[in-house]
Amino acid sequence: MGKLFLSERLTEIKVSKFKELFDIGEIQKLQNSFSAATGVASIITEPDGTPITEPSGFCDLCNEIRSTEKGFTSCKKSDSILGVPKEDGPNIRKCLSAGLLHGEACIIVNGIHIANWLIGQVLDEDSKIVDLLEFADEIGMNQAIYCRKLAKVKRMPKQQFEAICNYLYLNALLLSKYAVQNISLVQQIKSRIKSEEKIKKLNTELEEGIRKRTSELVMTNGMLEEFNAELEEINAMLEEEIGKRQKAEDEINTLNKELETKVAERTNQLQELNAILEEEIAEKILAENELKKYQILVEKANDVMMFLDREGNILEVNYAATRVYGYTFEEFSSLNVSDLRHFHNTSVIIAQMEAADKEGIIFETIHYRKDGSPIDVEVSSQGANLANKRVLLSVIRDISDRKKRDDENRYLSYHDALTGLYNRRFYEEEIKRLDTKRNLPISIIMGDVNDLKLINDAFGHNKGDELLRKAAAAIQSACRTDDIIARWGGDEFIILLPKTNKEEAENVVRRIKHRCLSLSVNSIQVSISFGWETKTSTDEDLLKVLKCAEDFMYKVKIIENEGTTNNLIKTIINTLHEKNPREEQHSKRVSELCQLIGRAMGLSEIDISRLRVAGLLHDIGKIAIEEGILNKPEKLTEGEWEQVKSHPDIGYRIMNTSHEMLELAGYILAHHERWDGNGYPKGLKGESIPKISRIIALADSYDAMISMRPYKNALTKEQAIYEIQRSSGTQFNPGIASIFIERLLVDPAINY
Structure with missing residues (x-):
């Protein structure tokens, strides 16, 4: 059967362990080849999970998962589930640590489960990344590392993996059968060896008989010589008898030699017959195995x-x-x-x-x-x-x-996944096809959705996507069926209008703008800036017409957006206050406290005006935080706290969209920095924190202390003053904290 399937210890016959039946070095080569050919990880283990072979093709993700406590526990549990004996096919499951596909086939010899052949670490190509990231969170693994490692994991359709598992099952089945057949063959060989030993024993007994007979003849001759003198008288009479006896002895010797020759010939014949029989048995076993293999291949x-x-x-x-x-x-x-x-x-x-x-x-x-x-x-x-x-x-x-899948891929290659419109690739191919004389005049309209970045920052990218989908719907509803509408870029759309003059293109723009009047996202009206141009003769370059439409659009956008950003910021802060009236009252109090501190410090009226507005808008970034998190009565999770800590950065990005608000944006970004440098988001320290941000931080903290919140009771004025004194020099600017406390103490009329 070859070294691969027959261990030298197999002659002991007793079935106990895999290593006693197979040459592990050759099995390792078989496993490595299997892993390299299929692209899956592979290992052979004892039934209790103890590795027999070295792992082949293990991925970095699984090694990383096993390095975590929860991941290692989940992997052990997955291995134990896969290791349950199953004789009618492979075990195929997803692992509990990463949702990767794993398979297992048992190796069973004479009804004894001696090993498991495990493969896997394969990602079902239909798996969703969101579902997979839940595994990273479950085992406490960094999502970025998880995604990076996951990108290197072998991907394939589940059907292909099942086919590999079926092939694995066939290999395991062959290993099991080869072991059984080898055991049977060794038993037959030992039986033949016993038969040959019996023949040798018979030959030995025969030779012993001949030696005894020869000894008897010699003894007889000696006696004749001793009595020769006495028997001289009858010697003549016995000569004839002796001659006859000698002839008989010669015949006996001849017969003995003939018998030895026949025994030797018979032994050779038996050996030849045994060799022929062994060859026929081996050929029959091989033929039966080949037949069964093809039957299984056809059936499976x-x-x-x-x-x-x-x-x-x-x-x-x-x-x-x-x-x-x-x-x-x-x-x-x-x-x-x-x-x-x-x-x-x-x-x-x-x-x-x-x-x-x-x-x-x-x-x-x-x-x-x-x-x-x-x-x-x-x-x-x-x-x-x-x-x-x-x-x-x-x-x-x-x-x-x-x-x-081909049809879906063909559709996706020419369509934008978010809006369902054609994509830029389709448009660039289509414009070449339509750029003919019979389609003149050809008009091109370029559109740019206004305030997409602001809505993404304020309400999240889901709302930004909603804005793009509504804009696309407005454009589609105002165009003809044969018009080509494509998403040109992130917030840009392009419309190709064959046989359409400039006046008709302008009418299309009017219809789109009219439809946008009835569309909004979180109370912000959908708005699109348009530019258009028309090709009227074959001499004109359609790409230059496109460039003219684009330039026109940018000019229109500058004019239309004049002063609208500030209105949008007002809409965002109003939306936040409508969702959470407590935040509105908090912002007003913080604004008043900031002005109080500014006047006590002797700041200019310009700075006090900045404090008033920045105090009102300091928490504008909370518009992007879930209301359930803002009002949660229990302790926030680590992930929820990270969301809350993002509101200064979100507020900065919202304010940064307005030229008039640029200066205030920096104050809002730093209003959670600490004097000792342990704040967020940048960890600024001491005087590197803007003064107005330090004042907002103090006013914001004081109002939070004396206000009732879902997660804590309000402090008294005295308790709050004590906390500010205790945090002076660490959380708060010592000078500003001192001025604030003195102002509160000397002016009892202040109801804060």
Whole structure:
């Protein structure tokens, strides 16, 4: 059987462990080749999970997961689930640590489970990244590292992985059977050795008999010589008898030699017969194994296999055919291949299949199931003669899923996934096709959605996506069916209007703008700035027309956006206060406290005005924080706290969209920095924190202390003053804190 499947210790016969039945070095090579060929990780272990071979093709993600406590526990649990013996096929499951596909096949010898062959660390290509990231959170693994490692994991369709697992199961089955056959063969060899030992024993006994007989003859001759003198008288009489005796002895010797020759010849014949018998047994076992292997391949194959005669009648099919078409074996025996094609010219079908056999090609066509539903298939054919009869072996593969994926990919290659409009690639190909004289005049409209960045920062990218979808819907509803509408870039759209003059293009823009009046996202009206231009003669370059439309659009955008950003900021702060009235009251109090501190410090009226506005708007970034987090009565989770800590940065980005608010944006960004440098988002320290931000930080903290919140009770004025004194020099600017406390103490009329 070869070194691969027969260990030197196999002669002990007793089945106990895998290592005693197989050469582990050769098995390791087999495992490594399997892993390299299929792209999956692989290892062979004892039934209790102890590794027998070194792992092949293990991915970095699984090594990283096993380095965490929860990941290691989940991996052990997954291994224990996969390790449950299953004799009718492979175990296929997703692991509990990363949702990766894993498979296992048991190796069983004479009913004893001696090992598991495990493969996996494969990502189902249909898996969603959001679901996979839940595993990272579950095991406490950094999502960025998880995603980076995940990108290197082998990806494949689940169906392909199942096919690999079935192939693994066949290999495990062969290993199990080879071990059983090797054990049986060794037993036969030992039996023959015992027979040869018996023959040798008989030969030895025969030789001993001859030696004894020879000794007797010698003894007899001696006696004759001793009594020769006495027997001289009868010597003459005995000479004849002696001659006869000598002749008899010669005959006996001849017979003995003939017997030895026959025994030797018989021994050689037995040895030759044993050799022939061993060869015949080995050939029979090999033939049976090959037959079983092909039977399994046919039975387990995913592709349909059928034999047809020259008239197209179906002679035989495999199990896959009953699964794919829905007919039973008995029903197939009465069908013609034309019944599967719904095309009743059988000779044409057979001619096509014979041509495929001759030319070595695979062709695609449509077949129909028993229920009448169509399936896309690819067909290959191979002709053969069985019992002097021409037959065709047809292998048929269901490619419906592949065709569907091709159609989806074709759609995605020319469409924008968010809006459903054509994408830039399609537009650039289409403009070449339409740039002809018969389509003149050709108008191009460029559109840019206003305030997308502001809405993304204020309300999140989901609302930004909603704005783009509504803008796309407004454009579509105002255009003709044959007009080409494409998403040009992030917030830009382009409309290609064949046989449309400049005046008609302007009317399209008016219709779009009118439809936008009724559309809004979080109370912010949908607004699009447009520019347009028209090609009227074949001499004009359509790309230059596009550039003119784009330049016109940017000029319009500058004019239309004049003063609108500040209104949008007001809309955002009003939306925040409508969602959470407590935040409105908090902002007003912080604004008043900031002005109080500014006057006590002797700041200019300009700075006090800045404090008033910055105090009112300091928490504008909370518009992007979930209301449930802002009002949560329990302690925030680490992830929720990170969301809350992002509001200064979000507020900065919102304010930064307005030229008039640029200065205030920097104050809002730094209003949670600490004097000792332990604040956020930048960890600024001491005088590097803007003065106005330091004043806002103190006023904001004081109002938070004396206000009732879902997660804590309010402090008294005295308790709050004590906390400010205690945090002076760490959280708060000592000078500002001192002025604030003195102002509160000397002016009891201040109701804060």
